[in-house]
Amino acid sequence: MTETSEAAPAAEDARPVPPAAPHRIHRAWFVAAVTFVTIIGAAAFRSLPGLLIDPLHAEFQWSRGTIGLAVSINLALYGLTAPFAAALMDRFGIRRVVAVxxxxxxxxxxxxxWMTAAxxxxxxxxxxxxxGSGSMALAFAATVTNxxxxxxxxxxxxxxxxxxxxxxxIFLPVLSWIVTEHS
Structure with missing residues (x-):
């Protein structure tokens, strides 16, 4: 019996190592960027009523207390909605909850x-x-991050x-200028 040994691969079988692929940005960073923009927009909408107290009072003759009540309800729901929105994101998915x-x-x-009454x-x-803005609060950011x-x-x-x-x-100075110039 002759002893056989594995021979080294032939030179023609040796393939060059391809160059390393360029570093690509992971899509999670795109998700984070979209989340950032979405939260910015929700924050702008949530903060707008404070600027509109005087124009709403002048236009509709509603009391500042009534307008303040709407702002208070908005802020209360902003805080109370977040935990439930996080649970809904876990159950139905982030996309559906954010879209809603x-x-x-x-x-x-x-x-x-079209509003005419308080x-x-x-x-x-x-x-x-x-x-809506409460659903886009910090629970949304935490869910995306996790x-x-x-x-x-x-x-x-x-x-x-x-x-x-x-x-x-970003938006309050712009919105303030719009309210000042066009009311």
Whole structure:
């Protein structure tokens, strides 16, 4: 019997190692960017009624207390809705809950064009915009962070938490100028 040994692969079988692929941005960062923009928009809508107190009082002769009640309902629902929105995101998915929340914000703010009575302000801005923007609160940021990131959770949580303040910082001066110039 002759002893056989494995021969080294022939030179023609040796393939060159392909160059490393260029570093691509993971799609989780795109999800975080969309979440950031969404939270900025929700924050802008949530903070708008404070600017509209005087124009609403002048236009409809509603008391500042009535307008303040709508703002209070909005803020209360903003805080109370977040835990339930997080549970709904776990059960039905982030996309569905966010789509419904953005639709509720759009309907609530869109209906204000036709409001003529104080109860309509309470319904549109207090209830609808409060529920919608509350669903886009910090629970949304935490859910996205926990689902999409294993590393850099602290960084992403900080960025998404800053989105709410950034929305007010970006939009309040612009909205204030619009209210001042066009009321």
């Amino acid at each position: 929340a953005l639709t509720v914000i759009a309907v609530g703010s869109g209906l204000t064009v 109860w309509q302000l309470l319904l549109c801005w207090g209830l609808l915009v409060g529920l 689902r999409w990131f294993t590393e850099r959770k602290g960084l992403v949580t900080g960025i998404l938490t800053a989105a709410s303040a950034s929305g007010q910082l």
